[in-house]
Amino acid sequence: MIESLTMAKAINAGLHAAMSADDKVLLMGEDIGTLGGVFRVTEGLKNAFGENRVLDTPLAESGIVGTAIGLAMRGYRPVCEIQFDGFIFPGFDQITTQLAKMTARHEGLLQMPVVIRVPYGGHIGAIEHHSESPEAYFAHTPGLRLVSPATAQDGFTMIQQAIASNDPVLFFEPKSRYWQKGEVDREATAAPLHASRVIRTGSDATVIGHGAMIATLLQAAEIAAEEGTSLEVIDLRSLSPIDYGPIVESAQKTGRVVVAHEAPGNASIGSELAATITERAFYSLQAPVLRVTGYDVPYPPAKIEAVFLPDADRVLDAVDRVLAY
Amino acid sequence: MAHEDSELLPGETPVRFLDQDGRALDETRYPMPPLSELQAAYRALVVARRINEQCSALVRQGRLAVYPSSHGQEACEVAAALPLAERDWLFPTYRDAVAVIGRGVPPAEAMVLLQGDWHSGYDPREHGVAPQATPLATQLLHAAGFAHAAKLRGEDTVVVAMCGDGATSEGDFHEALNLAAVFGLAVVFLVQNNGFAISVPLSRQTAAASLAHKAIGYGMPGVRVDGNDAAALLAVMHAAVDRARAGGGPTLVEAHTYRIQAHTNADDDTRYRDRAEVQEWVARDPLIRLRSYLRVCDALSAAAEDEITAEAEAVAAELRDALQAEHVPDPEDLFRHVYAERTPRLEEQWAMLADELARDAESEHAESEHAEHEEAR
Numbered sequence: 080m081i082e083s084l085t086m087a088k089a090i091n092a093g094l095h096a097a098m099s100a101d102d103k104v105l106l107m108g109e110d111i112g113t114l115g116g117v118f119r120v121t122e123g124l125k126n127a128f129g130e131n132r133v134l135d136t137p138l139a140e141s142g143i144v145g146t147a148i149g150l151a152m153r154g155y156r157p158v159c160e161i162q163f164d165g166f167i168f169p170g171f172d173q174i175t176t177q178l179a180k181m182t183a184r185h186e187g188l189l190q191m192p193v194v195i196r197v198p199y200g201g202h203i204g205a206i207e208h209h210s211e212s213p214e215a216y217f218a219h220t221p222g223l224r225l226v227s228p229a230t231a232q233d234g235f236t237m238i239q240q241a242i243a244s245n246d247p248v249l250f251f252e253p254k255s256r257y258w259q260k261g262e263v264d265r266e267a268t269a270a271p272l273h274a275s276r277v278i279r280t281g282s283d284a285t286v287i288g289h290g291a292m293i294a295t296l297l298q299a300a301e302i303a304a305e306e307g308t309s310l311e312v313i314d315l316r317s318l319s320p321i322d323y324g325p326i327v328e329s330a331q332k333t334g335r336v337v338v339a340h341e342a343p344g345n346a347s348i349g350s351e352l353a354a355t356i357t358e359r360a361f362y363s364l365q366a367p368v369l370r371v372t373g374y375d376v377p378y379p380p381a382k383i384e385a386v387f388l389p390d391a392d393r394v395l396d397a398v399d400r401v402l403a404y
Numbered sequence: 405m406a407h408e409d410s411e412l413l414p415g416e417t418p419v420r421f422l423d424q425d426g427r428a429l430d431e432t433r434y435p436m437p438p439l440s441e442l443q444a445a446y447r448a449l450v451v452a453r454r455i456n457e458q459c460s461a462l463v464r465q466g467r468l469a470v471y472p473s474s475h476g477q478e479a480c481e482v483a484a485a486l487p488l489a490e491r492d493w494l495f496p497t498y499r500d501a502v503a504v505i506g507r508g509v510p511p512a513e514a515m516v517l518l519q520g521d522w523h524s525g526y527d528p529r530e531h532g533v534a535p536q537a538t539p540l541a542t543q544l545l546h547a548a549g550f551a552h553a554a555k556l557r558g559e560d561t562v563v564v565a566m567c568g569d570g571a572t573s574e575g576d577f578h579e580a581l582n583l584a585a586v587f588g589l590a591v592v593f594l595v596q597n598n599g600f601a602i603s604v605p606l607s608r609q610t611a612a613a614s615l616a617h618k619a620i621g622y623g624m625p626g627v628r629v630d631g632n633d634a635a636a637l638l639a640v641m642h643a644a645v646d647r648a649r650a651g652g653g654p655t656l657v658e659a660h661t662y663r664i665q666a667h668t669n670a671d672d673d674t675r676y677r678d679r680a681e682v683q684e685w686v687a688r689d690p691l692i693r694l695r696s697y698l699r700v701c702d703a704l705s706a707a708a709e710d711e712i713t714a715e716a717e718a719v720a721a722e723l724r725d726a727l728q729a730e731h732v733p734d735p736e737d738l739f740r741h742v743y744a745e746r747t748p749r750l751e752e753q754w755a756m757l758a759d760e761l762a763r764d765a766e767s768e769h770a771e772s773e774h775a776e777h778e779e780a781r
Contacts, residue, residue: 172576184523185524
């Protein structure tokens with residue numbers, strides 16, 4: 080059966096399915112129980128599974144992640160919610176120095192099936208620390224897996240795959256897409272969690288992104304098509320590891336690549352993509368790989384966030400530049 | 405809250421059964437542990453001291469990379485491990501190798517971290533011992549989470565979480581105590597207040613009347629105990645462990661002790677403390693104190709002492725033998741357990757390293773052949 084669900088509802092349905100399938104899955108975070116989360120992603124789950132499996136914790140991100148590690152040591156599969164992207168940093172130490180290393184430290188004896196859900200990104204007109212894209216900090220850390228769904232269907236399937244993973248997974252939820260509806264087929268065969276995907280085929284240039292940026296890239300591709308330029312759009316889906324197969328294949332086909340994301344460009348996911356595409360498709364490239372990113376400045380106040388965030392025009396400007404080589 | 409606030413405050417003086425010379429004091433707050441347990445504690449103390457001495461010697465011989473000694477703090481190490489049941493768990497720090505061994509981890513496995521062979525050398529699940537934490541207070545949260553899991557599973561597992569006075573300044577100390585108290589978890593937080601965080605004295609860690617006074621802020625009892633009095637430590641730890649096991653929630657225990665040696669072999673403690681102060685604490689040695697008491701009680705014969713010394717020597721020999729063996733970690737181990745399943749990127753990187761190592765080996769082989777050839781001429 081195919082349903083039309085918002086991404087928030089789709090992730091909620093995925094959490095419900097994972098909790099039904101395995102009683103060792105439990106949710107923990109701030110306001111996730113009675114309130115159902117500030118974005119309502121966990122709505123109804125406390126009623127369905129009880130307060131022992133949907134834990135409202137003290138306001139302490141390091142505490143949430145640190146105790147999730149202890150729970151995982153004793154066989155649980157905790158799913159932590161970090162309320163907003165900008166609030167993940169008190170938990171940074173536990174995530175990068177403890178959670179990420181625990182398996183290697185014990186030569187595989189202690190696995191860490193912990194998921195950390197992070198609503199991230201801008202476009203919601205919020206005050207500071209509520210609109211950031213901190214993926215690169217975590218992509219730099221060995222031992223972590225990072226994914227980000229761009230559609231309701233991926234929200235439903237990928238959260239379940241992330242929970243089933245025996246490694247820690249940071250699950251970045253593009254919060255500006257929470258309320259967008261999309262088709263969800265609960266029976267659909269899922270692509271692997273870490274597969275990147277061509278979501279629109281084209282021949283002149285390749286544009287690559289993840290999360291909320293996918294909507295912008297598809298919009299840019301529509302406009303370009305009207306102007307006679309054919310763009311291939313790739314949804315990364317996974318930020319660590321990155322599935323380079325479809326990316327390199329596309330770069331070899333079009334010879335021109337633009338990478339876009341909301342996070343600042345310096346030492347970013349885009350930097351990594353540009354370097355690796357250049358290493359692997361050098362002789363096919365007709366132009367340098369260009370990055371369209373947030374500027375290297377602190378996330379701006381709501382009234383000028385539109386100036387900061389890459390939009391379809393900025394993506395198309397970069398496409399024009401790669402086509403001009 | 406059902407309890408009276410005043411019940412959570414530590415006593416005006418630390419709990420103490422034995423004075424510096426091992427004479428019994430009039431301590432009424434806790435029952436004196438039975439002699440049989442004090443005998444076991446003495447045996448463990450002697451072994452602990454021998455481990456500390458042996459490991460410090462192994463550092464000087466270059467067999468261990470570093471050894472943060474618990475010399476002088478052995479009573480805390482022993483009292484952390486002895487009251488625990490097999491199903492219980494210990495969450496130790498880098499200075500707690502003795503407590504780790506006290507839980508049954510083979511000495512050779514306990515030394516893997518300090519030898520530089522790997523970051524941990526034992527199976528935590530086999531012994532109920534979490535990895536020794538190198539950063540401060542991070543493990544206290546893992547301990548709380550572990551105890552939370554036990555609670556959810558309906559198990560009466562107790563967790564002892566160890567840290568030092570410096571760690572009480574960390575945010576994770578606060579978050580762990582708060583979470584444990586909020587959820588009523590079976591954790592005993594044992595703080596070894598040895599007076600120094602490397603060189604920085606306790607006065608720069610807290611302005612509180614004592615570290616145990618912090619407990620009332622979390623809604624759990626705080627207890628101060630003489631950390632060089634094994635009898636007092638065992639009494640306090642037993643009470644805290646029993647309370648936790650019965651569902652009474654966490655306790656903060658502050659043990660007053662002293663780090664007789666420098667922070668590690670790489671530290672020079674003459675830069676920040678007086679020899680006279682160190683000597684004062686040497687006179688409060690936990691071994692001598694318990695030994696005197698047991699002798700007065702006629703509970704420690706010369707034969708028993710010989711037997712204990714022999715046991716300690718056997719552990720020291722085991723350590724020496726284990727560290728004589730030259731163990732070179734396999735380079736592929738770098739990539740083996742970063743993820744449950746190796747990623748394509750790590751496969752590529754290992755292939756590159758394997759190739760590099762093969763080329764190195766080839767050129768070394770060629771060089772040695774060349775040298776042999778030259779020698780033959």
